[in-house]
Amino acid sequence: xxxxxxxxxxxxIIFLMLPIYWLLNMSFKTTNEILGGFSLWPHEFTLxxxxxxFTDPTWYSGYINSITYVVMNTVISITVALPAAYAFxxxxxxxxxxxxxxxxxxxxxxxxxFALPFFQLYSAVGLFDTPFAVALAHCLFNIPLAVWILxxxxxxxxxxxxxxxxxxGYSFPRFFFKIFIPxxxxxxxxxxxxCFMFSWVELLLAKTLTAVEAKPIAATMTRTASTxxxxxxLLAAAGALTIIPGAIVIYFVRNYIAKGFALGRV
Amino acid sequence: xxxxxTNQKAWLFVLPVFLLVAFNALIPLMTVVNYSVQETFGDxxxxxxxxxxxxxxxxxxxxxxxxxxxxxxxxxxxxxEVPLGIYIALRMPRRGPWVSVCLVLMALPLLIPWNVVGAxxxxxALPDIGLLGRxxxxxxxxxNYTQEPLAAWFTVVLMDVWHWTSxxxxxxxxxxxxxPDAYYQAAKIDGARPWAVFRYIQLPKLKRVLTIAILLxxxxxxxIYTEVVTLTGGGPGNATTFLSIxxxxxxxxxxxxxPAAAMSLIYFLITLLVCWVFYTLMMRNEAD
Amino acid sequence: xxxxxxxxxxxxxLPNPKSEADWALKQIDIDWSNGGAYALLGPSGCGKTTLLxxxxxxxxxxxxxxxxxxxxxTAMPPDQRNIAQVFQFPVVxxxxxVYENLAFPLRNRGVADEEIDARVREIAEMLxxxxxxxxxxxxxxxxxxxxxxxxxxxxxxxxxxIMFDEPLTVIDPHLKWLLRxxxxxxxxxxxxxxxxxxxxxxxxxxxxxxxxxMQEGVVVQVGTPVELFERPQHTFVxxxxxxxxxxxxxxxxxEGAAWFDGQRIDTARAPGTAEPGAKIEIGVRPEFISLDDSxxxxxxxxxxxxxxxxxxxxxxxxxxxxxxxxxxxxxxxxHAFLRFDPxxxxxxxxxxxxx
Numbered sequence: 001x002x003x004x005x006x007x008x009x010x011x012x013i014i015f016l017m018l019p020i021y022w023l024l025n026m027s028f029k030t031t032n033e034i035l036g037g038f039s040l041w042p043h044e045f046t047l048x049x050x051x052x053x054f055t056d057p058t059w060y061s062g063y064i065n066s067i068t069y070v071v072m073n074t075v076i077s078i079t080v081a082l083p084a085a086y087a088f089x090x091x092x093x094x095x096x097x098x099x100x101x102x103x104x105x106x107x108x109x110x111x112x113x114f115a116l117p118f119f120q121l122y123s124a125v126g127l128f129d130t131p132f133a134v135a136l137a138h139c140l141f142n143i144p145l146a147v148w149i150l151x152x153x154x155x156x157x158x159x160x161x162x163x164x165x166x167x168x169g170y171s172f173p174r175f176f177f178k179i180f181i182p183x184x185x186x187x188x189x190x191x192x193x194x195c196f197m198f199s200w201v202e203l204l205l206a207k208t209l210t211a212v213e214a215k216p217i218a219a220t221m222t223r224t225a226s227t228x229x230x231x232x233x234l235l236a237a238a239g240a241l242t243i244i245p246g247a248i249v250i251y252f253v254r255n256y257i258a259k260g261f262a263l264g265r266v
Numbered sequence: 267x268x269x270x271x272t273n274q275k276a277w278l279f280v281l282p283v284f285l286l287v288a289f290n291a292l293i294p295l296m297t298v299v300n301y302s303v304q305e306t307f308g309d310x311x312x313x314x315x316x317x318x319x320x321x322x323x324x325x326x327x328x329x330x331x332x333x334x335x336x337x338x339x340x341x342x343x344x345x346x347e348v349p350l351g352i353y354i355a356l357r358m359p360r361r362g363p364w365v366s367v368c369l370v371l372m373a374l375p376l377l378i379p380w381n382v383v384g385a386x387x388x389x390x391a392l393p394d395i396g397l398l399g400r401x402x403x404x405x406x407x408x409x410n411y412t413q414e415p416l417a418a419w420f421t422v423v424l425m426d427v428w429h430w431t432s433x434x435x436x437x438x439x440x441x442x443x444x445x446p447d448a449y450y451q452a453a454k455i456d457g458a459r460p461w462a463v464f465r466y467i468q469l470p471k472l473k474r475v476l477t478i479a480i481l482l483x484x485x486x487x488x489x490i491y492t493e494v495v496t497l498t499g500g501g502p503g504n505a506t507t508f509l510s511i512x513x514x515x516x517x518x519x520x521x522x523x524x525p526a527a528a529m530s531l532i533y534f535l536i537t538l539l540v541c542w543v544f545y546t547l548m549m550r551n552e553a554d
Numbered sequence: 555x556x557x558x559x560x561x562x563x564x565x566x567x568l569p570n571p572k573s574e575a576d577w578a579l580k581q582i583d584i585d586w587s588n589g590g591a592y593a594l595l596g597p598s599g600c601g602k603t604t605l606l607x608x609x610x611x612x613x614x615x616x617x618x619x620x621x622x623x624x625x626x627x628t629a630m631p632p633d634q635r636n637i638a639q640v641f642q643f644p645v646v647x648x649x650x651x652v653y654e655n656l657a658f659p660l661r662n663r664g665v666a667d668e669e670i671d672a673r674v675r676e677i678a679e680m681l682x683x684x685x686x687x688x689x690x691x692x693x694x695x696x697x698x699x700x701x702x703x704x705x706x707x708x709x710x711x712x713x714x715x716i717m718f719d720e721p722l723t724v725i726d727p728h729l730k731w732l733l734r735x736x737x738x739x740x741x742x743x744x745x746x747x748x749x750x751x752x753x754x755x756x757x758x759x760x761x762x763x764x765x766x767x768m769q770e771g772v773v774v775q776v777g778t779p780v781e782l783f784e785r786p787q788h789t790f791v792x793x794x795x796x797x798x799x800x801x802x803x804x805x806x807x808x809e810g811a812a813w814f815d816g817q818r819i820d821t822a823r824a825p826g827t828a829e830p831g832a833k834i835e836i837g838v839r840p841e842f843i844s845l846d847d848s849x850x851x852x853x854x855x856x857x858x859x860x861x862x863x864x865x866x867x868x869x870x871x872x873x874x875x876x877x878x879x880x881x882x883x884x885x886x887x888x889h890a891f892l893r894f895d896p897x898x899x900x901x902x903x904x905x906x907x908x909x
Contacts, residue, residue: 009357013371016428019390020374022397026389038395080286083279091276099280106291108537110489110510110530116517117294140290143283196377203381203492218379232389239382246377247370254369448641451612456706457633457662466647466658 020243026236034232049237059238062217065131066200067245069214072135074195077142078188085150086176090162103144114140115208122209133209134216138202142195149194153187189256196249217242301527319528329529331504332512333536339508340487343426347483350427351434352472356464358439372432384496387425391497398424411498415505418498422506425493430486434479441475442468477548481541488537509533556622556714556747558586558609563618565604571616578604580771582618586764589745591738593762595752597794601771602751606717609749611635622714633662635714638707642720644699648692652683655691656705663710677708680740697729704737708744715747722757734760755795767791783839784898785822789905792837798865798876801843803836805901812836812901815871817850820896825908832903838894840865843877845885846893850875857885868892 026034027049028042053059087093088100118137119128127133161183165175181188207219221238305315323329358368375383393399393410398421402409411421445467453463491510494500500507500515507515513533517526563582571577579601586592594602607613609620611632619628627635638659647655656674665673678684681701686694691702700721707716718737722730738761741748750761758765759779767775767782767790775787786792792800805814812819814836821836845866852868852875863878866885875892879885901908 005357006359009354009368012354012431013368016371016375016432018397019386019428022390023386034395038400040397076286080282084283087276087279090270091273092270093272093274093276093280096276099284103283103287105538106287108485108489108541109291109534110513110537111491114290114294114298115514116523116526117297118290120297121293136286137290139286143287147283200377201379203379218381221381221385235385236389239378239385242379242382243374243377247374250370250373250377254366254373446643446645448643448645451610451632451639452641452645452703452706454612454632455610455637455639456659458658459662462658462662466649470647470649 023236023240026232027240029233031231031233049233050241052234053238053241059217059220062215062220063241065210065214066206066216066218066242069131069134069138069206069216070196070199070245072131073138073142073199074192076135077139077146077195078192081143081146081150081191082181082188085147085154086180088147088151089154090159100147103147107141107144109140111141111202111204115204118205119208128209129211129213131214134206134214135199137205137209138199142198145194145198146191149191150184150187153184153190157183186256189253193249193253193256197246200246298527298530301523302531303524305524315524319524320532323525323529323532328512329532332507332509335507336488336509339422339426339490340484342423343430343487344480344483346423346427347431347434348476348480351431351479352438352476354431354435355438355442356468358435360443369436372435374432375429376433378429380492381496383425383429384493387421387428387493388497391421413502415502418502418506422494422497425497426487426490429493430483434483437475437479438472441472445471473548477545481544484544485537485541488540557588557624558584558715558747559621559624560584560605560609561619561621563605563608563615563620565601565608565613565615565617577616578771579608579615582773584766584773584776586747586749588623589747591741591748591750591761591763593750593752593758593765594768595755595758595765595795596768597753599770600768602753602768603719604771605768606639606719606749606751609715610637610639610717636710636712638704638710638713638716640700640703640707640716640718640721642723644696644703644724646691646694646699646702648690650691651688652678652691652694652702653687655702656683656709659706659710673709673711677705680708680743681705681736696724697726697733700725700733704740708740708746713746715749718748718750718752720752721750722752722754737761755797759795767794769794785900785907786837787907789835789837789902792839792900796839796841798840800837800839801875801877802902803838803870803873803875805834805836807834807901814850815873819850819894819899821899821901822897823901823909825901829903833905834908835902835905836894836899837902838899840876840878842895842898843875844893844895845877845879845883846891849891849893852890852892854886854888854890 025041028045028047029039030044030046030048033039033042033044088096122128122133122137127136157180161179162175165179170179203216203218206216210216210219217238221235221242302319303315303317354372359365378386390396391398391411393403393412399409399411408414409417411417449467449471450463453467458466489510490508491514494506494508495511495514498506500511509529510533513526513529516522516529560582563579564577565579566577568576574580582605594605596602604613608615611627611630611634615628619626621627622635647658650658653674656677657670660670660673674687675684678687681704683698683701683705686698691699694702703721704716707713722733725733734757737748737750741761750758752758759782762779764776764778765782766773767788769788769790775782775791777785777787782791782795786795786800789800789802793802803814805812805819807813807825810824812821812825812834819836850870852870854866854868855874856867858865858867863880864885866877866879868875868877868890870892877892
């Protein structure tokens with residue numbers, strides 16, 4: 001029975017892995033073999049596609065650009081969301097409910113709506129085609145999410161903790177950094193995971209706000225698909241490489257996933 | 267929730283968030299509102315149009331069709347991903363070495379850039395050299411997602427299920443892990459069958475995470491753009507042209523800024539309304 | 555209702571227990587008669603919850619057998635054992651009403667509707683839940699929820715034993731007392747075998763006819779509350795039960811008697827001889843020590859008032875000795891002599907009582 005019980009899960013995971021396998025399969029094939037027809041594994045195994053990506057600066061700088069703005073965005077989002085989430089979980093103030101819903105509503109704005117105005121806005125302030133532009137633009141949907149998740153975790157921490165610390169003579173900043181933040185570290189982990197995830201996978205805004213200097217890797221890929229014909233092997237290799245940062249991040253937060261996701265308050 | 271005290275200084279804590287989001291949200295929003303009531307022929311010359319674009323969009327058959335497709339798509343993927351996600355979460359191991367393996371493998375699709383997802387499925391589903399396309403055709407079913415609307419829909423839905431079911435499953439899994447063992451033990455002692463355990467223990471305890479999951483999945487599926495554009499480009503014909511795709515076509519393709527802006531705002535309001543209604547319903551249910 | 559027999563029961567959470575320390579339960583042999591009220595008492599981690607879960611069938615023992623009325627139930631799953639359990643944290647089915655909660659175990663067993671209705675109303679009446687029957691169970695307070703958990707056990711007429719796993723942990727202090735006496739009253743009414751697990755001696759001693767004291771996976775004593783108090787079989791029982799616990803004085807055996815600090819101490823039984831090298835102690839409860847004109851010399855360290863009596867902390871050489879002194883009896887300022895009541899003074903060798 002236990003083997004039969006695990007079967008649906010195994011089928012599901014196989015289903016998840018198949019397209020990824022196919023991408024890897026393609027990435028190790030020569031263009032000739034791809035165009036030559038259908039094959040389940042590469043008969044003429046080659047690393048040429050990967051070699052080209054690692055030697056051509058227009059390719060590998062895409063990775064550096066992407067990681068730069070994703071990390072910047074995660075840091076900014078968490079830094080500003082922490083005090084705000086604390087305020088929402090601990091204090092009542094004029095307009096708190098409206099502000100909270102307004103923040104969340106930005107999560108519901110289709111990026112397509114903002115593409116053109118963003119382009120004009122960031123051109124006007126002179127940030128166009130820098131990683132800053134993308135990092136700031138992604139704050140639109142990542143800050144509300146981070147505030148939402150962190151607020152849930154903070155509400156789970158009893159107020160007595162704050163009060164005890166003040167009685168013990170802690171100043172607010174010392175309390176916040178020494179006691180409070182360690183208490184919600186798993187919440188910060190989960191929030192950072194989501195910020196990283198949504199910033200890393202988003203393309204529409206990232207593409208709109210960059211041209212040459214700060215072009216993200218995912219945008220570089222669209223160029224390949226459209227201009228230089230059908231270089232499927234190269235496209236597959238570049239795609240396969242974009243999976244790696246995500247996989248590394250998941251590996252680090254895997255222990256938070258099960259415990260942390262349930263604690264966020266609706 | 268902890269008891270909160272009134273303190274207006276809390277605004278100082280919220281200020282950085284407010285400024286950053288306002289910069290990103292209000293200025294572009296004002297720009298969009300501005301476009302939506304004017305007509306331009308380029309060269310920064312604008313003419314006041316009032317609500318004409320709104321009327322035009324609301325009465326346009328093209329908008330109705332795209333909206334209908336969008337709603338149908340969100341409905342279908344919610345109907346598949348939510349039950350499937352719950353089912354997968356129920357089947358996941360609670361402890362042991364396989365937990366980490368499952369979590370990592372399942373979370374993988376979530377962290378792949380959206381256009382790579384589209385490109386990956388593009389290759390995967392190609393009727394001649396794609397594994398999926400080849401397999402379906404091998405079963406004797408005529409399948410070519412670049413030419414038949416039904417096949418295109420099937421592929422887009424399957425891609426979204428592949429991409430996002432894990433999010434629902436992981437949220438539910440976290441919810442399931444938070445149920446104390448005593449509940450299962452009590453159910454065992456009370457002689458509850460597996461269905462009763464699910465209906466009376468697991469499902470009620472999953473309500474909170476399911477609300478998050480459904481809201482996130484609705485918002486993101488309702489705004490889906492990149493994956494579908496990369497996979498089908500909205501075709502064949504307009505078969506998979508959802509609202510967001512249509513919007514970009516109008517705004518950037520035809521440069522009809524006025525109608526595009528009006529459409530954006532209507533689109534935004536619909537999303538907001540559905541989320542608000544759903545959230546209110548769930549919360550009212552909670553209060554009972 | 556049933557007699558319960560535990561035969562050479564051993565349990566380990568490890569797949570291959572090797573050393574003695576790997577066993578959560580080292581060896582348990584107990585017989586409980588039908589309709590009794592029993593308590594399992596011991597500090598956290600002593601194995602009492604493990605034992606409870608073995609009886610309910612939530613755990614399978616590594617070795618040994620469990621008998622209900624001479625029927626071996628060791629391999630049976632919990633629902634076939636006809637047992638009920640009340641957990642530390644209240645378990646109620648949130649979406650159901652109180653009525654549906656109580657009816658749930660019967661519905662799962664296919665009992666006819668009229669019979670369910672009669673049973674539920676009877677039990678609700680017994681537990682003072684009649685007024686809340688139609689309310690959602692999620693809205694009740696912790697003590698109400700614990701009553702529902704108990705009720706789900708009581709509704710089943712065929713239930714063999716009801717088990718309680720620290721059921722008062724989350725109950726407000728002023729309600730604890732109420733719920734405890736309610737339990738006692740219910741037991742006298744329904745006469746179902748009940749087993750109550752706790753680390754709180756007051757709960758155990760007030761609830762049970764017979765208390766099983768456990769420590770590190772071993773049963774150290776089974777007895778009535780009076781026996782545990784007057785004649786602890788083990789020094790652990792002596793200092794775990796009672797407040798303050800039993801005094802233990804290092805001693806030696808000479809000439810057929812126990813000697814402390816060069817003084818011969820009269821004890822309940824002549825200690826005879828013990829294994830050479832064994833650690834000998836004299837145990838006497840604070841209740842059985844009095845101030846006297848002669849006896850064991852002691853220095854008074856501290857006197858604290860506990861209402862009807864005072865707790866006097868003294869030092870005899872290097873050993874601390876507590877005693878209780880009633881109201882109106884003067885306590886000297888510095889030096890005093892202590893007298894131990896010989897009938898309640900025991901000798902222990904390596905922790906176990908010497909007969």
